[in-house]
Amino acid sequence: MSNETKADARRGRAASFLGGHWIYLFLALEIIYFSLRTGSFASLNALQILLYYGVQVFLLSMAELFVIVTGGIDLSVGYVLGFASIISIKLMEWLGPLGLGEPLTVLIGVCATLAVGLIPGLVNGWLVAYLKVPPFIATFAMLGVCHGVSELIINGVYAMGLPKLAADIGSGHFLYVTKGVPPSFFSRPVVDRGVKVLEIVPDIVVVTAVVVGIFAFVLARTRFGRHVYAIGGNIDAATRSGIPVKRRLLGVYALSSFLASLAGIVYAFMYVSGKADGGASLLLDAIAAVVIGGASLFGGTGTVLRTMIGALILAVLDLGLRMAGTPTFDKYIMVGVILIFAVVIERYMPEARK
Amino acid sequence: MNGQSAAAGTAGGFLETRTGRALASNWAACFLILMFAVFSLTSGSFLSVANFQNVIHLQTLPFLLAAGETFVIITGGIDLSVGFVTGLASVCAAKSIQVLLAAGMTATQSVALSLAGVLVLSALPGLVNGLVITKFRVPPFIATMGMWGIANGLALKISNGFPMTGLPDKLPEIGNGYLVYILPGQFVSFLSKPVGFANSRIRELLRLLPYSLPFILLVLAILAFALKRTRFGRHTYAIGGNVDAAVRSGISVDRHLVGVYVLSSLLAGMGGIFNVFQTGIGNYTTFNAQYEFFAIAAVVIGGASLAGGKGRIWSSAVGVLVLAFLENGLAISGVQPFYRYIAVGVLLVVAVVIDKIFPDLR
Numbered sequence: 001m002s003n004e005t006k007a008d009a010r011r012g013r014a015a016s017f018l019g020g021h022w023i024y025l026f027l028a029l030e031i032i033y034f035s036l037r038t039g040s041f042a043s044l045n046a047l048q049i050l051l052y053y054g055v056q057v058f059l060l061s062m063a064e065l066f067v068i069v070t071g072g073i074d075l076s077v078g079y080v081l082g083f084a085s086i087i088s089i090k091l092m093e094w095l096g097p098l099g100l101g102e103p104l105t106v107l108i109g110v111c112a113t114l115a116v117g118l119i120p121g122l123v124n125g126w127l128v129a130y131l132k133v134p135p136f137i138a139t140f141a142m143l144g145v146c147h148g149v150s151e152l153i154i155n156g157v158y159a160m161g162l163p164k165l166a167a168d169i170g171s172g173h174f175l176y177v178t179k180g181v182p183p184s185f186f187s188r189p190v191v192d193r194g195v196k197v198l199e200i201v202p203d204i205v206v207v208t209a210v211v212v213g214i215f216a217f218v219l220a221r222t223r224f225g226r227h228v229y230a231i232g233g234n235i236d237a238a239t240r241s242g243i244p245v246k247r248r249l250l251g252v253y254a255l256s257s258f259l260a261s262l263a264g265i266v267y268a269f270m271y272v273s274g275k276a277d278g279g280a281s282l283l284l285d286a287i288a289a290v291v292i293g294g295a296s297l298f299g300g301t302g303t304v305l306r307t308m309i310g311a312l313i314l315a316v317l318d319l320g321l322r323m324a325g326t327p328t329f330d331k332y333i334m335v336g337v338i339l340i341f342a343v344v345i346e347r348y349m350p351e352a353r354k
Numbered sequence: 355m356n357g358q359s360a361a362a363g364t365a366g367g368f369l370e371t372r373t374g375r376a377l378a379s380n381w382a383a384c385f386l387i388l389m390f391a392v393f394s395l396t397s398g399s400f401l402s403v404a405n406f407q408n409v410i411h412l413q414t415l416p417f418l419l420a421a422g423e424t425f426v427i428i429t430g431g432i433d434l435s436v437g438f439v440t441g442l443a444s445v446c447a448a449k450s451i452q453v454l455l456a457a458g459m460t461a462t463q464s465v466a467l468s469l470a471g472v473l474v475l476s477a478l479p480g481l482v483n484g485l486v487i488t489k490f491r492v493p494p495f496i497a498t499m500g501m502w503g504i505a506n507g508l509a510l511k512i513s514n515g516f517p518m519t520g521l522p523d524k525l526p527e528i529g530n531g532y533l534v535y536i537l538p539g540q541f542v543s544f545l546s547k548p549v550g551f552a553n554s555r556i557r558e559l560l561r562l563l564p565y566s567l568p569f570i571l572l573v574l575a576i577l578a579f580a581l582k583r584t585r586f587g588r589h590t591y592a593i594g595g596n597v598d599a600a601v602r603s604g605i606s607v608d609r610h611l612v613g614v615y616v617l618s619s620l621l622a623g624m625g626g627i628f629n630v631f632q633t634g635i636g637n638y639t640t641f642n643a644q645y646e647f648f649a650i651a652a653v654v655i656g657g658a659s660l661a662g663g664k665g666r667i668w669s670s671a672v673g674v675l676v677l678a679f680l681e682n683g684l685a686i687s688g689v690q691p692f693y694r695y696i697a698v699g700v701l702l703v704v705a706v707v708i709d710k711i712f713p714d715l716r
Contacts, residue, residue, distance in 0.1 A: 073495070075647075133706045134660050136432075140647060141699035148695030156692070281641045284503055297493050329510035336503030343492045 019349025023292060023309045023342075030313060034320030041323055048202060052270075054315035055208045056081065056263045058308065060282055061289035062215055063259035065307045066252050068290050069219070071232045071299025072128060072135035074253065076142035077260040077286060080120050081279030083146040084264025088113040089159040089274040092166065102165040109166075110265055117261025118254050120146055125253030129246040139253075150276035159274030170269030173199040174206050204266050211262065215255075216304035228252060232299025285314050288335050292342040313338065378712050382655050382672045382705070386679065393683035400686050403562070411530075411564045413678045414632070415440065415625040417671060418570070419649035420656075421577050422618030424670045427653050428581075428594045429614055430662025431487070431494035435501035436622040437646040439479045441639030442509040443626025447472045448518035448636020461522040469627055476623020477616045479505055484612030498615075502646070509638040518636030529631025533563040566628070573624075578667035590614060594662030651698055652677055655705045676701065 018025075035042040060077045067074040092109035100108070120142050127138035153159070177183045177198040178191055191197060219225040227248045230238040239245050260279070268274050293310035295302025314335060321331050377384060394401035419436045426433045447468055454464030479501050486497040527546075535543045537559055581587035589610050592600040601607055630636055639645060652673035658665030680701075681694045 132710055137702050137706050141702040144695040144699035148692045151692035277642045291496055297495060329507045332503040332507030336500035340486055340500040343496050344490045347491055
């Protein structure tokens with residue numbers, strides 16, 4: 001082998017490595033940049049804030065990932081989020097006077113909302129899989145329906161009246177460490193004023209991490225996950241090899257709206273209100289996270305880890321710009337640029353097949 | 355996304371007849387007429403010249419966006435950036451007028467200069483979209499979604515997140531002017547309301563033909579002509595129908611696609627400028643305006659297919675009217691406006707299902 005071809009091969013390998021790993025590099029550079037620019041960015045507190053305000057995007061990009069791997073798209077997630085935030089509050093408001101006690105009210109409210117939240121996804125899946133409506137149209141139609149129904153329920157204002165327990169969960173932390181007191185889980189210890197309590201990991205971040213973990217397992221290790229990749233890779237081959245494609249698509253869209261509903265419940269817990277368009281601006285972030293993570297809109301590719309890195313890139317950008325005092329308007333521009341950059345890099349430096 | 359070519363459903367009996375097919379291919383227009391009938395029963399003031407003029411006047415921007423989107427969708431692409439390009443053009447126009455006014459130019463000069471500049475500049479987002487799509491092979495959905503973010507961010511940055519005021523008062527007068535003013539039995543005045551006529555009595559005037567009507571008819575007619583009768587239009591259909599065949603038959607597909615995205619972006623910019631005239635201020639586009647989605651919805655309701663190769667300007671215009679009169683009719687009948695969103699969703703699905711049952715219409 002001549003020196004030149006060797007050099008070429010090395011360059012090819014380098015490009016392929018870069019194509020596969022640029023998001024990690026980018027995330028690291030981003031963190032370093034913002035740490036240098038603002039002194040307080042590299043701190044436990046900033047990390048927690050970042051994860052706390054990122055949960056919606058984590059959950060929505062997770063939802064979007066499953067759909068995009070099948071070669072579809074789900075435009076309705078943002079408004080399903082809003083719909084679920086309203087439904088959960090309204091249900092708990094309605095359950096409250098029945099005298100079940102707060103824990104049971106919240107539990108039933110959450111479960112019932114998750115069940116109701118499956119409906120948009122089932123309709124989407126039915127339209128896409130059985131009526132062959134293009135996913136773009138079917139889920140856009142659902143976006144409109146969810147928007148309309150949500151506004152009708154709350155009559156154009158906010159949904160309020162979340163039980164106190166739910167709000168406590170939304171703003172609570174997993175672990176509280178105080179000097180001289182044994183660490184306490186989930187509830188803030190009663191201390192004198194002025195005593196510093198170290199709060200570690202918000203509750204909802206724990207919930208999100210668990211859910212993301214479960215669905216990462218589902219996508220990577222179960223038969224359902226393999227079928228999802230197979231459908232996205234080649235739908236005809238998937239059909240011929242005996243995969244129940246229609247049922248799987250139905251499942252994928254239901255799962256997407258399930259995760260979006262969960263994000264909506266978390267939204268309600270965090271912001272103590274339900275809003276029809278609470279998730280409207282998150283659609284860009286959710287799809288962008290998946291695409292930055294290297295998934296192709298034509299389906300068949302994409303992993304949870306890389307999608308989460310994509311979501312983290314967006315979250316770091318958001319918080320970093322806020323802490324640097326730049327108007328958040330810059331974020332939209334940056335997201336747009338990174339989004340296009342991600343696809344271009346994927347095109348020119350494709351990751352070597354393992 | 356990838357137009358799954360479904361087997362055509364079996365449509366028997368009436369739907370196979372010529373009348374049935376004619377009804378199906380013009381179902382949006384039929385639905386529009388049906389709406390007129392229903393809403394004129396549910397509300398006394400729906401069926402009036404004033405209301406119709408008003409609806410059409412307010413739809414100038416959606417007409418422009420839907421027309422641009424029609425070209426893009428026929429090529430099999432999609433342009434998600436149009437809504438925010440509109441906002442960007444609107445704030446750019448307002449900003450440059452403010453700057454030129456501050457520099458001591460007269461109102462007319464600064465308006466004319468900045469509008470010309472913004473119109474030219476509004477080709478830029480489309481140019482970037484087109485180049486990214488053709489040179490780097492980025493899917494249109496992603497490329498224009500990127501531009502969605504970029505245009506939105508720029509518009510917010512320029513406007514600082516507030517509507518931009520301080521423009522000449524003459525702007526909304528022109529933007530909302532009428533060709534003919536009549537006070538029954540007393541006078542007829544053309545182009546502007548008679549001098550000295552009190553603003554408080556403006557409701558007694560019979561106002562006919564808003565400026566926006568001939569403007570939008572002209573634009574739509576030119577675009578319809580371009581799509582139907584010129585080489586540009588034929589190539590647009592050819593690329594959407596079968597891109598490989600288009601390449602083989604010698605069409606420079608890349609250049610044409612860039613042209614289509616530039617056109618779409620130009621029309622969005624024109625919409626932004628119109629917006630300044632209509633409201634008298636520079637508006638960035640809010641997230642829940644969803645101009646691009648309603649434009650796409652109008653095109654699909656008008657019978658275009660997201661898989662490409664199908665679509666007509668006038669049909670898309672009918673799609674815009676369906677959405678517009680739906681909103682107007684519901685509002686005027688005292689129904690909560692939120693039903694509109696639901697109805698749009700249902701209509702979209704109906705449009706696609708009809709498209710599936712009759713894959714060879716048009």
